Amino acid sequence: MSRLQKIPVVEEKKGNPLARVFDDLVRFCRSRSLFILHYCTGCGAIELPPAMTSRFDMERLGIQPMVSPRQADILLITGYVSIKTLKRVILTYEQMGSPKYVVGICSCTVNGGMYWQSYATAKKLDEYMPVDLYIAGCMPRPEAVISGLQKLMDRINSGEADSWQDYYRNYDYYLGNQQKLFGEDWQTPTDIITEAKHYELMGEGTLGQHTRLLEQHQKPLEALEMRLGHNIKEPVE
Amino acid sequence: MRPENYEAQRQPPSNEYELNFGPNHPGIEGNYALKVKLHGDIVLEAKADGGYLHRGFEKLMEQRLWIQNIALVPRICVPDPSPMELCYSMAVEELCGLKVPQRAQWLRVMQLELSRIAAHLFTFGGHAATTGMYSTMYWGVADRDLLLDLFEEFTGGRVYSIYNIPGGVRRELPEGFLQRLTETLDYIESRLPDYDNLFFKNQVFVKRAKGTGVMSREQALEWGVTGPNLRATGLAFDVRRDDPYLVYDQLAFDIPVEESGDAWARTLVRRQELMESIRILRQVVEILPDIHGPIRAPIPNPLAWNVPAGETYTRVESSKGELCYYVVSNGGPKPYRVHVRGPSSMHAVQVLEKMSVGSRIEDIAQTMFSLDACPPEVDR
Amino acid sequence: MSQQVAHWLDNLLKEIEGIEVRRKSSRRVRVDVPADALPALLELLQGRAGYIHLSAISCVDWIDDDEFELVYHVWSYESHSLVSAHIRIAREPGVYLSVYDLYQPAAFFERDIHEMYGIHFEGSPNMEKFILTEWDGPPPMRKEFDSEAYINEHLSWQEYNPEWLQELVAEGGGVIIPPEEQRFSQKKK
Ligand code: SF4
Numbered sequence: 192m193s194r195l196q197k198i199p200v201v202e203e204k205k206g207n208p209l210a211r212v213f214d215d216l217v218r219f220c221r222s223r224s225l226f227i228l229h230y231c232t233g234c235g236a237i238e239l240p241p242a243m244t245s246r247f248d249m250e251r252l253g254i255q256p257m258v259s260p261r262q263a264d265i266l267l268i269t270g271y272v273s274i275k276t277l278k279r280v281i282l283t284y285e286q287m288g289s290p291k292y293v294v295g296i297c298s299c300t301v302n303g304g305m306y307w308q309s310y311a312t313a314k315k316l317d318e319y320m321p322v323d324l325y326i327a328g329c330m331p332r333p334e335a336v337i338s339g340l341q342k343l344m345d346r347i348n349s350g351e352a353d354s355w356q357d358y359y360r361n362y363d364y365y366l367g368n369q370q371k372l373f374g375e376d377w378q379t380p381t382d383i384i385t386e387a388k389h390y391e392l393m394g395e396g397t398l399g400q401h402t403r404l405l406e407q408h409q410k411p412l413e414a415l416e417m418r419l420g421h422n423i424k425e426p427v428e
Numbered sequence: 429m430r431p432e433n434y435e436a437q438r439q440p441p442s443n444e445y446e447l448n449f450g451p452n453h454p455g456i457e458g459n460y461a462l463k464v465k466l467h468g469d470i471v472l473e474a475k476a477d478g479g480y481l482h483r484g485f486e487k488l489m490e491q492r493l494w495i496q497n498i499a500l501v502p503r504i505c506v507p508d509p510s511p512m513e514l515c516y517s518m519a520v521e522e523l524c525g526l527k528v529p530q531r532a533q534w535l536r537v538m539q540l541e542l543s544r545i546a547a548h549l550f551t552f553g554g555h556a557a558t559t560g561m562y563s564t565m566y567w568g569v570a571d572r573d574l575l576l577d578l579f580e581e582f583t584g585g586r587v588y589s590i591y592n593i594p595g596g597v598r599r600e601l602p603e604g605f606l607q608r609l610t611e612t613l614d615y616i617e618s619r620l621p622d623y624d625n626l627f628f629k630n631q632v633f634v635k636r637a638k639g640t641g642v643m644s645r646e647q648a649l650e651w652g653v654t655g656p657n658l659r660a661t662g663l664a665f666d667v668r669r670d671d672p673y674l675v676y677d678q679l680a681f682d683i684p685v686e687e688s689g690d691a692w693a694r695t696l697v698r699r700q701e702l703m704e705s706i707r708i709l710r711q712v713v714e715i716l717p718d719i720h721g722p723i724r725a726p727i728p729n730p731l732a733w734n735v736p737a738g739e740t741y742t743r744v745e746s747s748k749g750e751l752c753y754y755v756v757s758n759g760g761p762k763p764y765r766v767h768v769r770g771p772s773s774m775h776a777v778q779v780l781e782k783m784s785v786g787s788r789i790e791d792i793a794q795t796m797f798s799l800d801a802c803p804p805e806v807d808r
Numbered sequence: 809m810s811q812q813v814a815h816w817l818d819n820l821l822k823e824i825e826g827i828e829v830r831r832k833s834s835r836r837v838r839v840d841v842p843a844d845a846l847p848a849l850l851e852l853l854q855g856r857a858g859y860i861h862l863s864a865i866s867c868v869d870w871i872d873d874d875e876f877e878l879v880y881h882v883w884s885y886e887s888h889s890l891v892s893a894h895i896r897i898a899r900e901p902g903v904y905l906s907v908y909d910l911y912q913p914a915a916f917f918e919r920d921i922h923e924m925y926g927i928h929f930e931g932s933p934n935m936e937k938f939i940l941t942e943w944d945g946p947p948p949m950r951k952e953f954d955s956e957a958y959i960n961e962h963l964s965w966q967e968y969n970p971e972w973l974q975e976l977v978a979e980g981g982g983v984i985i986p987p988e989e990q991r992f993s994q995k996k997k
Contacts (some may be wrong), residue, residue: 221533230452230461233481234506234804237587240553241576244569260452275942276459303963305500308491310955311484314963327484330587332974356454372962487948487955594903649860649885652913663885670888671835682869739978741881741892744861754866754879771865777916777938807939 221290222347225340226257228287233270234279235242235297235330242333245282254340260286263315265343270330271299271312274372277319281369284358285381291355292323292343294335301325316369321354321361359387360394367401376408443468449792451480456507457554457796458803460776466789467658474784474792476777481807483686489507489766494520495593495730497763502588505769505805507550510543511746513592516766518673519755520594522740524727531716532596533674534722538609539583539591540674540744545616546575547747548698548705555797556627556693559636564627571619580607596724606713613706620702628699638691641783643797644689651782652774655749656701657799660686660693667745680682681708691798698800701747732763748772770805777806831839835889843895843904850880850893850910858886862911867921870950874899876927880907899926906932 216234233241243249243256260283272280280393282283284293295316298304301313316322321348326339346352358365361385387393439462450461485504489497501516502509514536521528526647530534553568582601583589591597599639627633643653645661658665664683668676684700686693727733744754749771756765780799784792827849828840834922842851853859859882868877871879873896880893897904906929907914926947937943946953 228452233459234503236458237506240550240565241573244566246573248572258453260884271483273480275482275968276451278942279480283452305503306483306488308956308959309484310486310945311482311943314959318964332586381658401666476938477941479941482939484948484955487953491955650912652862652911654861665885670885671890717842725994739879740891741863741879750863752864752881754864754881765866765868767864767866770868773916773920774913778912 218348218350220346220399221264222407225252225292225344226262227254227265227267228260228263228283229256229258230266230280230283231270232268232276233299234299235270235299238330238336239267239269240332242336246334249337249340252337252341252344261288263287264291266291266293267409268293268295268300268316270297271304271306272316273311275311275312277313278373282317282379282381285379285383289355289392290353292347292352293320293354294339295322295325295341296325296326296331296339298329301327313372319372319421321357321365323352325353339385356390356392359383359390359392359397361396362387363396363399365407367399370401370404375404376407378405436607438740441672444472447789449789450559451635452476452568456793460801460803460806462780462784462792464784464789464792466660468790470789470791470793471784474781477782478777478803478806481804483808484699485808486766486768489763491762493731493761494733494735497766498593499588499590502590503804504808505748505751505770505772505802506587507802508543508547508747509588509663510539510591510614511744511751512698513590514540514674515742515744515751517592517594518742519740519743519753520735522742523735523738523757524594525736526727528596528725529722530675531719531721534712534716534719535601535723536592537674537676538709538716539579539589539597541712542575542578544747545702545705545709546579548571549575549696549704551797551800552623552627552748553693555794556633558793558797561627561630561632564623565621567619569627571616571649574615576614578605578609580606583783584598593724593727594749595727598721598724600723601716606716609709610713613709617703617706620699623699626697634692636691636794637695638688638800640691640791641787641798642688642690643783648689651776651779653749653779654774655745655747655771655800657694657775659683659777660697661689662687667743667750671743673742673744679708679711694798694800696736714796732761734759735763746771748802749775768808770802770806770808772800772802774806775799776801776803837891839891839893841893841895843897844901846880846893846895847905847907847910850882850907851939853884853891853893854910857884859884859891862907862913862917863890865914865917865921867925867927867949868926868950869899869910871899871949876925878900878921878927880903882911902927903930904928905930908932923947926950981994 218295241247241367264288268280284291295301299306300316303312306312307314313319324339324343326335328335343352373377384397440539444467444649445463445467446463448461449457449464451459456462459480461480463475463477464471465473485500489500497516498513504512530758539690549568549572552564556564579589580586582599582605583591643661648658648661662685664685666683669683681704684697684704686697708737735757737757739754741752741754743750751771753770754768755763758764776799780796780801782794787795826842827847830838832838839849845889861883863881863883866879866881868879870877875896876899878895878897881890882893883890904920904927908918915933918932919934919938920931921927922935923940924947928935945958948955
């Protein structure tokens with residue numbers, strides 16, 4: 192009986208066979224045009240300009256920097272994240288459109304690196320957001336960065352890089368860690384739970400005690416008021 | 429797209445608004461933010477907001493051994509890490525009364541000047557990118573990589589070399605290194621006319637930089653500006669010459685000065701400094717083979733090293749200005765207090781705040797890059 | 809050059825009481841003054857001896873003496889020398905005067921010391937937080953703040969213990985030194 196259970200059951204994929212071809216094509220295209228969000232969180236960022244420009248030339252792989260989070264695919268965490276930055280990183284991550292990938296460059300994102308004693312930096316990045324790939328080293332050379340990103344491309348191509356779904360499925364866990372660090376009334380303008388419903392990615396860990404806490408504190412989202420100066424001038428005709 | 433429905437129409441008309449400039453913004457150098465209040469596109473008020481790169485270095489250094497801190501200090505300023513190592517090492521040497529051998533001093537000069545050239549090339553790249561000239565950035569970064577290759581060869585590290593230790597330097601030069609150094613210097617020198625045509629003489633840049641971010645010499649002195657930014661206002665002050673350390677008093681070099689004090693002048697000063705650094709390096713290449721001897725003074729067991737009690741203030745000219753360390757020891761195995769005074773702590777906060785007022789929003793990036801402000805050094 | 813410095817400092821000596829001057833080298837002078845005489849000293853140095861550049865203000869927490877030490881490093885572009893003026897103030901309540909009206913760079917250093925040590929400078933233009941705006945713990949640079957205890961409470965990090973290392977250890981290999989024993993220098997004391 193037990194041996195029988197071990198035999199893998201290949202599930203018949205039903206539906207249009209062309210759809211799978213189309214999925215493969217989409218994944219292939221996705222992995223060939225990646226935009227990195229231009230956000231230098233730490234000292235590993237100094238190796239990115241060499242990696243992007245003519246010597247090591249990441250562009251030949253179709254990887255380019257991008258300035259706005261809405262259009263970016265990869266969030267590159269280049270080094271230690273101080274707690275103040277971590278808040279911005281989470282805000283940025285939630286703003287990025289799916290599918291999105293997080294790559295942690297530098298040992299500091301793995302376990303705090305040489306700042307393990309520091310009161311100001313967060314130690315483990317994957318407590319706060321799902322990480323697809325780590326590139327360890329202090330700091331990793333441009334070659335290492337490029338080979339790491341190539342690995343990410345392979346994983347996207349084969350469909351393994353789906354950790355962004357994890358954020359929706361286990362939102363309670365990530366939110367709990369964020370609340371532990373930033374205080375109980377921590378909230379972001381993005382409504383992850385509604386998004387998870389929309390993508391049909393509600394998992395067992397999406398809702399829990401931490402999200403209940405969030406609902407208690409959450410203020411309804413409103414458009415920001417326009418702030419005005421004191422001396423209002425008439426528009427010049 | 430229908431203006432009559434536009435929300436702001438219902439508000440009383442105003443041209444003033446606040447804007448968060450950074451930390452995630454391509455026009456800002458590193459992870460740093462400015463809060464600006466604007467009228468149209470004229471800046472009425474600017475407030476710096478730092479701390480995004482804060483790691484608590486000064487606290488960390490109090491918790492580690494004297495020798496462990498060597499690995500920590502270069503991380504304070506990422507584009508130009510070598511002066512940090514040197515400044516800390518000099519402080520420890522002064523507390524212990526260690527005498528650094530001649531050869532080590534020359535090797536240190538070599539490392540510092542290489543690092544200065546690399547930092548300036550990097551700044552040119554970033555500065556050019558703020559005016560939309562990305563080719564200069566590509567060139568600058570690529571040429572800097574040649575210097576990083578040299579660093580890798582003689583120190584073992586590309587960016588953070590960790591070459592200095594209290595008492596001297598860690599390694600002897602590899603064979604034939606000076607030859608390769610000369611070749612690289614020749615190459616960089618031969619590239620400079622190209623840079624001139626592409627960037628320094630380019631009307632796009634000249635028109636943009638002239639008259640942007642002006643400060644007079646009096647203002648610069650009042651605000652505590654140092655380094656190339658001070659020299660761009662006409663005061664020839666350089667720690668290397670006026671408060672000499674290492675063997676700088678045996679070297680011949682000029683201190684380039686410009687008068688106008690704007691972004692243009694600051695860039696020109698840096699460009700001339702590049703030439704001076706190359707000149708210094710050529711002298712080093714000539715003299716170094718004749719200097720023999722050890723490369724470091726004997727130090728006690730570094731893991732059980734109790735530095736004698738005392739305090740000292742060491743100053744070094746980094747590529748960004750005056751860099752100082754105030755180190756206090758109480759005779760224990762760890763520093764009692766290390767205070768880092770980075771040059772950017774003035775430039776990126778007070779000076780930038782004051783110089784942005786009255787300028788246009790698009791000139792903030794220009795001003796910041798021309799001041800060569802380095803946020804990790806402000807935050808520590 | 810050092811002749812000039814000596815001349816100026818001799819003059820200064822006469823004017824301020826309780827001052828102690830030590831010349832460490834031709835370009836470095838250490839001055840110890842009582843806390844209330846510091847503004848007068850800086851004014852003299854700036855106005856008459858040309859020490860117009862405030863290089864830094866450093867703060868040292870001498871917790872055993874229950875005192876803070878403030879060090880003002882001023883540099884003269886004319887005589888090329890650096891004077892470090894040391895004062896001591898009581899740890900409680902930790903209040904001192906700002907020197908912003910003499911030296912504008914003081915604003916940054918005072919603000920920094922305020923958030924790192926909690927010393928309040930009267931008359932400083934801006935005592936808001938700059939670096940630690942989102943920090944609600946005690947001023948972290950004070951000696952009594954134990955950052956290791958703080959991170960143990962608030963953060964977690966991952967132990968590096970991969971399988972290959974576990975196998976090595978099981979076979980009797982590998983070197984494991986607990987952190988207390990790694991610090992040779994402390995063991996001796
Ligand atoms: S791993 Fe090293 S290079 Fe990377 S952020 Fe940490 S200290 Fe900097």
